Amino acid sequence: xxxxxxxxxxxxxxxxxxxSEMTSQESIDxxxxxxxxxxxxDVLALDILKGNITxxxxxxxxxxxxxxxxxxxxxxLIMKCLxxxxxxxxxxxxxxxxxxxxxxxxxxxxxxxxxxKKVAVLAIxxxxxxxxxxxxxxxxxMEDLVKQPNAFIRPSASGETLGGVARKTRESIIxxxxxxxxxxxxxxxGVGQSExxxxxxxxxxxxxxxxxxxxxLQGIKRGIIEMADAIAINKADGDNLKRAKIAKIEYDRTxxxxxxxxxxxxxxxxxxxxxxxxxxxxxxxxxxxxxEVTTKNNFFNKKRNEQNKFWLIQTIENQIxxxxxxxxxxxKELLKQLELIELNKTTPFAAAELLLNLKK
Numbered sequence: 001x002x003x004x005x006x007x008x009x010x011x012x013x014x015x016x017x018x019x020s021e022m023t024s025q026e027s028i029d030x031x032x033x034x035x036x037x038x039x040x041x042d043v044l045a046l047d048i049l050k051g052n053i054t055x056x057x058x059x060x061x062x063x064x065x066x067x068x069x070x071x072x073x074x075x076x077l078i079m080k081c082l083x084x085x086x087x088x089x090x091x092x093x094x095x096x097x098x099x100x101x102x103x104x105x106x107x108x109x110x111x112x113x114x115x116x117k118k119v120a121v122l123a124i125x126x127x128x129x130x131x132x133x134x135x136x137x138x139x140x141x142m143e144d145l146v147k148q149p150n151a152f153i154r155p156s157a158s159g160e161t162l163g164g165v166a167r168k169t170r171e172s173i174i175x176x177x178x179x180x181x182x183x184x185x186x187x188x189x190g191v192g193q194s195e196x197x198x199x200x201x202x203x204x205x206x207x208x209x210x211x212x213x214x215x216x217l218q219g220i221k222r223g224i225i226e227m228a229d230a231i232a233i234n235k236a237d238g239d240n241l242k243r244a245k246i247a248k249i250e251y252d253r254t255x256x257x258x259x260x261x262x263x264x265x266x267x268x269x270x271x272x273x274x275x276x277x278x279x280x281x282x283x284x285x286x287x288x289x290x291x292e293v294t295t296k297n298n299f300f301n302k303k304r305n306e307q308n309k310f311w312l313i314q315t316i317e318n319q320i321x322x323x324x325x326x327x328x329x330x331x332k333e334l335l336k337q338l339e340l341i342e343l344n345k346t347t348p349f350a351a352a353e354l355l356l357n358l359k360k
Contacts, residue, residue: 041073045080048179053152056179060154063171078171081178086304088177089291092198094188094224095208100234101187104208104274106142111280112183113150120152120181121145122172124188124198152181170201170311199227200310203300204287207231209251211243225251226258229267230286236271237278244271263299265290333358 039058047055059081063074095101102123109119121142145151154172173184188198199205207228225231231251236244251269261267270286272279294300324330337351 041076041080044077048081048175049084051180056152056175057154059175060172063168064156078174081174085174085177088182088184089204089287090173090184090186090202091287092186092188092202092205093208094195094198099208099210100274101208102142104234105185105187106145107274107277107280108283109145109151109185110148111284113148117183118150118181119183119185120176121154121185121187122169123153123155124169152176173201195224195227200307204290205229208234210235211240211247225254229265229290230283231269232283233269233271234274237273237276263294264297265293329358330355
């Protein structure tokens with residue numbers, strides 16, 4: 001029931017919402033949602049090819065959707081954009097938290113835009129393993145870059161797949177390329193296995209490091225240096241400049257110890273200061289040199305073909321896993337087996353075998 005009371009100012013104020021008002025609002029929301037869902041892959045693809053940023057955002061949202069009803073439409077959208085993709089330079093950027101990835105990407109992105117490039121940043125935001133939530137704060141951290149008309153920044157929640165890489169990053173790259181973006185930057189969360197996953201979807205892999213964080217060669221412990229095409233020692237300014245130069249010498253020595261890459265590219269290190277925009281243009285020149293070397297020896301195309309094969313297998317494995325755990329009888333039996341494991345009445349291996357046989 002709708003009530004009215006007199007306020008001290010003599011105005012009348014409504015308390016609550018009438019049933020008719022609520023029903024009307026619900027109808028409007030349903031109509032809006034229905035209209036949004038009616039936008040087909042054909043329309044989205046046409047708008048994306050025109051460089052429409054809103055359509056690009058909606059397209060990425062579509063391919064990221066976990067709703068099974070959206071899968072067919074998302075696949076159709078990818079297929080329509082695919083002929084216009086694969087024309088960008090894909091750069092993966094990683095580094096431990098605090099290394100200055102966001103500051104570096106903003107400085108790097110602004111440089112590329114000043115050179116007439118269109119730049120897309122796919123920033124993978126860490127998801128909490130407890131709340132499943134993400135901060136998605138890259139647009140806040142890159143406040144200058146986000147204002148650029150030729151820049152597109154898309155933070156995506158990492159979820160729980162591939163060590164922190166968003167489940168549909170590969171498809172997002174295709175949509176960005178179809179929208180005319182010439183450089184795609186993929187930022188990893190800098191933890192776990194995300195580096196390996198990003199390395200499998202980019203052309204050039206840049207490792208950001210800082211000095212004064214203990215072991216200067218900490219990357220060796222995780223095998224990241226072996227994947228890196230270049231190492232940029234960031235925050236090389238002020239009192240830190242001397243330490244950065246010493247660290248560069250150490251990294252150069254280390255890089256020469258690794259076996260020669262099949263790309264015939266010799267990784268190198270460089271010092272830079274993203275905060276002061278120093279050394280950023282040198283890094284872009286290194287990337288261009290890498291593209292030239294690997295294009296001439298055909299490693300560039302070969303690597304992309306190998307990546308496509310890798311992601312085919314990954315997609316099949318992920319889909320099989322999803323289908324398996326979504327079966328009602330598996331869900332029910334899984335809970336039972338987990339309880340038995342807790343009570344020490346079965347082993348994980350015996351429980352797994354039982355569940356797999358149940359699938360048959």
